[in-house]
Amino acid sequence: MIGFVLIILLLYATNASANYVLFERAEELTASDDIIGLAIAVVRDGKVEAVRTYGKRDLKSEAPVEPTTVFRIASLSKGFTASLIAMLTEEGALSFDDPITSFVSDFRLKHGRQSRATLGAILSHRVGLPPYAYDNLLEAGTSPATIRTRLGGVDPICNVGACYAYQNVAFDAARFAIETKQEASFAEALAERLFIPLQMNSASVGMAPFIAAPTRAISYTRHSGKGAWREKPVRSAYYNVPAAGGINASIADMAMWLLTQMGGAQEILSEDVRAMMHSPQVETRAERRMRSLRAQLNNAWYGYGWRIYDYGGSTVINHSGSVEGYSAQIAFLPEHDVGVVLLTNSRSREFFELLPTFLNDELDLPAFGSSD
Structure with missing residues (x-):
């Protein structure tokens, strides 16, 4: 039933008319070649409100990013563990x-x-x-x-x-x-307990299934953030620590994952389970110096596999990750029942402006990058 509902929600969300400053900025960044490919999902009030894809998953074939395009999600894997x-x-x-x-x-x-x-x-x-x-x-x-x-x-x-x-x-x-x-491998445990029940049909663990994925996104980097984009080969290093950074998933998968973390599948991830993970365990003061967040970040903590921020007076549960040209961010505002997932296949500083752009818009804070 969850899978059927998700399909209906994604069909609606992909064509939904929701308009965000975030989407405008995403279009600008892909059109200006600052980002090669990008996928975004927004969850609000227990629904997948919007799914957007931009740019290319593969420059050679010019194949576009689609809702089922598979990315490496890097350290977002820690939340699954x-x-x-x-x-x-x-x-x-x-x-x-x-x-x-x-x-x-x-x-x-x-x-x-x-x-x-x-x-x-x-x-x-x-x-x-x-x-x-x-x-x-x-x-x-x-x-x-x-x-x-x-x-x-x-x-x-x-x-x-x-x-x-x-x-x-x-x-x-x-x-x-x-x-x-x-009594199973990490990959088997994830499939049995999370991927299959949540109908995360493109999700996998490890290098082999990623290479085999017909819709996988190719990653790109460029020297000092300038010049021509170059394809980056897939390496096994962080796949060898799968609980820390070895999961692959599409934006369709991650929309369901965000919905679940926000309480949308309590028969699988109960309120008590989510409370365990999302409760602060240790302060992470150095994060307040991050360029993209420091204007509104009042304090920061780490829970179990998740970060917790006091951002402009509101709680943000989140995590980010980067590996070999792929970057990913997931965040939600529990007091406002809204969240976002961002996936890209290009190493881009501008990508990390998208989360504060979304948060500031949702919280009616000064626009990201403004001097107010």
């Missing part, structure tokens, strides 16, 4: 206080501190490691298993649980708890 953990916690199979070493034996922290690293600490980036610990090794082709052991030689920046520092390799360790309790 946290959702599975929270669902299993609600069912009594897991606890956020469970030590990660109960599920993965090769995870190490200096001075034996891995015994204090809980699932909650992993999912909220509070394991005491420096930011992005050994992402450089991951990108160089070192296996995550080797890196997890080598983390034991890294000097901590704080005690476990005491501070925030964003991670990918360490975060991915959470998937072993899912695999243990589901």
Whole structure:
């Protein structure tokens, strides 16, 4: 039934007459070659209100971006991982206080501190490691298993649980708890518990299904944000830490995911599960310096797989991600029951102006980039 309803909503939303400053800006950016391809979904009051696609998914074939075009969603994957953990916690199979070493034996922290690293600490980036610990090794082709052991030689920046520092390799360790309790691979668990029930028909995990997707978006980058766009080959690095950054999805899939996070499929993701993830666990003060958000960002926290902002006096639940030329953002205003998903296949600074453009418009704040 969910799938049938989503199809009807998407058919309506794709042709809906809703007009946003966001859509005008999206058209400008794709027309001016600042962005190659772009997909947007807006959810409001329990409905997919609008789906818009712009530009090309492939410059060579000139194939356009469509609602079923598949993108890499990068670190938006973390919200899926946290959702599975929270669902299993609600069912009594897991606890956020469970030590990660109960599920993965090769995870190490200096001075034996891995015994204090809980699932909650992993999912909220509070394991005491420096930011992005050994992402450089991951990108160089070192296996995550080797890196997890080598983390034991890294000097901590704080005690476990005491501070925030964003991670990918360490975060991915959470998937072993899912695999243990589901008795299935991470990809199989996602399909069984989320993708299939939510009719996210284009969603997948890993490099092979992405390469095989007939409607996948090709990614593009250019030097220093200028010059000709160049196709960027798909690399396996972050697919090797799938719980942190290995999911692929279309805007049709992500519209359903946003709707679910906003309470639109409570039989799958209950209010209690969503509250677990969307509750602040640690303050993330450095985010207040972000160029695109700092004018209205009063404070910022990380929950479990999700960021929480005080933005212009309103709560924003959100996450962003970038990998190999693909970028993605998801955000919603729970007090206003409206949210947005943005996906692109081009590495573009201008892409990150779109979320504050949407938020400021919704909250009647000064237009993004204005001097007011």
